[in-house]
Amino acid sequence: MNREEFLKVFDNNKIFFLDGATGTNLMKEGLPAGACTEEWILEHTDVIKKLQKSYVDAGSDIIYAPTFTGNRIKLDNFGLSDRKREINTELVKLAKESAGSNAYVAGDVTMTGRQLKPMGDLDFEELITVYKEQIQILEEAGCDLIVVETMMSLQECRAALIAAKEVSDIAVMVTLTFEQDGRTLFGTDAKTAAIVMESLGACAVGANCSTGPDKMADIIADMASVTNIPIIAKPNAGLPVVNEDGTTSYDMPCEIFAGEMEKLIRSGATIIGGCCGTDADYIKALHDKYLEYDVSKGLVYPNGEVLTRKNEDMRFLTSERMTVAFLLDDPFMIVGERINPTGKKKLQAELREGKLDMVCDFVSKQEEDGASILDVNVGMSGIDECSMMSDILDEILPLTSLPLCIDTSDEKTMEMALRKYPGRALINSISLEKDKAERFLPIAKKYGAMFILLPVGPKGLPDSLEEKHLFIRQLSDKAYEMGLKRTDIIVDGLVATIGANKNAALETLETIKYCKDNGFATICGLSNISFGLPQRAFVNTAFLTMAIANGLTMAICNPSQELLVNSAFASDLLRNKEEADLRYIERMSRYDGMNVQVSCVPKGQKLVAAYSGSTLGTTKEAENDKKSNSSERCKESSSSGNGNAADESSVEFMMSKIKTDVMKGSKRTIEKDTLDAIEKGCDPKSLLNDVLMLAINEVGDLFDKGKYFLPQLIASAETMKMSIAKLEPLLNEGENGNDNKETIVIATVHGDIHDIGKNLVALMLKNHGFNVIDLGKDVPSEKIVDTAISENAAIIALSALMTTTMQEMKTVVKLAKEKNCKAKIVIGGAVVTEDYAWEIGADGYSSDAANCVRIVKNILAIE
Structure with missing residues (x-):
């Protein structure tokens, strides 16, 4: 089924049911740790058919084909990548036999285990290709839809959705797993994830794994508040516990689990199921309790506050780590213009040399000065624009959480940037000239971007105000035909020079008012209005305050222009915009301890702001x-x-x-x-x-x-x-650090091929001077303990990402005691809890890499 068909079937007017866990139940049936799950299933087909049939009988509307790790990269760890078509096809066949005509089958796709550049060695385009291969096989094998699940990286989710778009029109559901702070391992919050997934065309979005239903409600509510596609909730059966026989189970019985799920339904979830620790009894309990549930009861946040689904008038731009949301009457926003080589000879010289120091400085300074969005333009002679844009994105994405506005007239550069950008970007800009709309609107639609509508016609600038408004209507109609909405558009007021046209300001203000009356957000560049005039700052500032009064949403300008920006904040204050008083007071706090005087000066001299005292916030x-x-x-x-x-x-x-x-x-x-x-x-x-x-x-x-x-x-x-x-x-050899500091053996446990957390811990420990022996991933317990003994290690650090492999940590602890290993054992990983550490007899638990350094120092009594 495609996205539209999915949304007709799985609407938000009733509750639908997924299946429960696969991995934890297969382990109960003998799946050994470290084995290739897909290969083991094909050798024990009766086990998976029995499990999946039990879910269908319990009431599942969708069951997941057991293709979770069926991508080429993961299969290659077991030497099975050449069998990917056979393996995925057979596993889908088994699921379809179990489902019959009573349930849909979702092809299951997840992370590859390799990290994207720059943190890892995997290229984004290669990852898209890997997902294309698997998704195409899954659809050809007969899957009704695709589910991308247990994702920790928004960018990997994007890769899977882009891959699906490029090989099929099959419906794709996406669920991510979140840490205790409500963000993914890579820092993405639930709202941002939902916005980006919906804009890219996901048919449903939600959360799975990592926690029980009692701790997932805030995440579900946040997603529901910013999207109108169905929300998925597939939590674990509570927290993992170690049983006396050494096996791992979960602490939430199905009756309690089913009761707690009502919080998730009241928070907006309409597609529910279970992850680790759940089985058919859990799904039956959900089905019996919520099949006839009245979803019209209304939604509430976990704190009891009334929750509404996405406001259709709300606009969203995002980075990977934050969302900028705005309505037409919300406070004015600044789009920082500084990352643009036009008129900046020094920046041009640096870019030609491949240096990005100024670009990085512009990023931090503009964010500090109050920009809400950053415009990025590298168009100039003497460079490869596409390559330079790619390099700049690599450099600045870790530096800022602000959304980006991609500013280029080159189609290749635009598509590369939107494809690579891990959020929802703004395109600057699309007009009616030279078939630009026909070339750029499909790109905006494909990558879920917003765009600036520039009212320029096939023959150039409009001859009149009426023609300008005609261009706005014509271009917006083209966007609607592509499936874009009014809320995806920000209209440029097209500021002319008042020195050449005395009505330039009035015409732009009329356009801004026209757009607001017709439901469009607006933007403009300010500097053109005053071209050729003395003391331009006064003209620009006066024009900006008038534009804000007429409904201007945002402007492209330099946020370090104090007079201009402060006047904008003051305008919002005077117009009583929401929280404008607090924004103004916070803005003015930058002048604490400073005596600021702004004065008019004689013609020919520069306007100056004289600051007596010291630098901001410092004596x-x-x-x-x-x-x-x-x-x-x-x-x-x-x-x-x-x-x-x-x-x-x-x-x-x-x-x-x-x-x-x-x-x-x-x-x-x-x-x-x-x-x-x-x-x-x-x-x-x-x-x-x-x-x-x-x-x-x-x-x-x-x-x-x-x-x-x-x-x-x-x-x-x-x-x-x-x-x-x-x-x-x-450094003196005796003071280097590694000679005097203790040895630490670190590894991802047997059966687990995820190593990003382990790699970061190893790096942090090395940076703090420890002698770190990194054994890698999927390391047998014997090798870990034997290495610790032979190297006289003080610490063994263990990582696990999956509940199916975390019990190997207990094996290491037990083996270390049997072999009289003196090393203390510290454990961590996405699924690991502090309680689990104490239950298996570990000496410490770390929630993250920075915390691990402190834990190790505490254990070793190092200052």
Whole structure:
């Protein structure tokens, strides 16, 4: 079935039922840890048919074909990639035999186990190809729909949806798994995930695994509040517990599970089922309880607040980690314009050299100054625009959570950027000239992007206000024909120069009002209005406040222009827009402790804002103290041997620069900056202890507070590693860290091929000076323990991502005791809990990489 057919069958007016767990039930029937599940099923077809038939008999409307790890990459771990067609086809056949005419069969797709670049070695296009292969096989084998499940990366979800679009029109459901903080491992919140999945064409979205139904309601409610497609809830049967016989079970009986599921239904879920620990009894309990459930009872958040489904007038732009949502009467927003080489000779020179320092600076500065969206334009001569846009996206995506506006007239560059961008972007722009609408509107539809409608006709600029409005109607009609909606469009007011057309401002203001009256969001570039006039800032600011009064939604401008931006915030305040008072007060807090005077000046002089006092938020005394204290740390030179003290200003600057490199994950600059710091006289040991260690600890704190996410944590850790590699030859061997620090053996347990968390833990531990022996993934318990004994390791660190493999941790603990291994054992991973650690006799539990460093230091009593 396609998406439209799915939505007709699985509407939001009643409850529908999925199946329960597969892996945990197969383990009860003898599936060994570490085996290829798909191969084992084909050798025990009676087991899977019995299980799936029990789900159909219990009331499942959809059962999942057991193709969970049937992609080429995962099968290749078992030497079975050449059998992917045979394996997937046979598994679908088994599911269809079990379903008969009583249930639909969903082809099951999940992660590959390899990480995308830049965190891993997997190219995004290769991942799309891998998913294309499996999805095409699944559809040809007779699946009714596809389910992409247990996903931790929004970008991997996007790859699967894009793959499905390019080989089929089959309906695709998507469920992600979320951490305790309500975000995926990569930092995506539930609202953002739902918005991006719906915009890309998913027929249903939701959450599965990771938690019981009692802790999933907030996630489901957040998804329901921003989308109108069906919401899926497929939680575990509570938390895993270790039984006396060493097996793992779950602590929530089916009666309690069924009762708790009402919270998820009241939060918006209409397609429900069970994940780890559930079986046919759980599904029957759900079916019996909710088959005739009255969904008209209304939705509520877990705290009791009334919940409504997506407001059809709401617009959404997202990055991978946040959403910008806005209605027409919401506060004004700034689209930062600085990442644009036009008129910036220094930026042009850097881009031609392949340097992105200025771009990165523009990102952080514009976000700091209040931009809500960042425009990215690299169009200039002398570079490959598509390649440069790709490089810039790689560089800036870890640096900011703000959504991006992709600004290019090159079709190839636009498609590459939207394909790669892990969120819902804004296209700048689409017009009626040169078949641009015919070329770019399909791209917007395919990748779920919003776009700026530029009212320029086939022959160029409109000759009149009436023609401008005609172009708006014609282009929006073309968008509707493509399946786009009014809420996908932001109309450019097309600002002309008032020096050439005295009615330019009035015509633009009339267009803004016309658009708002017809339900369109609006945007404009401000600077053109004042071209050729003196003291342009006054004209731009006056025009902006008038435009806001007429309904302007956002403007492309430089957010560091204080007069302009502050006037915009003041305009919202005076118009009593929601929370405008709080936004204004927060904006003005940047001037605390400063005496700000803005004055008019004679013709020919620049308008200046005179600030007396100090830099924002910092006193001169504090700056001087900081300079004095920090420069003391790096005075002694060990590289030159001449004993000359380093220049204090250079030392302070380089220390600050290296810390910034680590905080921002600037792998492009860290090696050069480290060598420059040594050349200027910084002591390598001081750089390591007083800059790098402090910076990575600060990154860890930000990660713990939910202000940094996994991509940023990894980028910072890898940046620090690169700096340490340059420092190591200069450090005294006895003080290097690895000679005096304890040895740690780390591994992903037998049967588990997921290693992103383990790799990050290993990297963080190495950066803190430990001697880390990384045994890799899918490591036998004997090898882990024997290595720890032979290497006299102080710590064994174990990782597991799946409930079907986490019991191997208990095997390692037991084996270590039997062999009298002295190493303490620390465990962690997405499915692992602190209670589980104590139940199996581990010595510590870590929730994440930064926390693991602290746990290890505590166990070893290291300061």
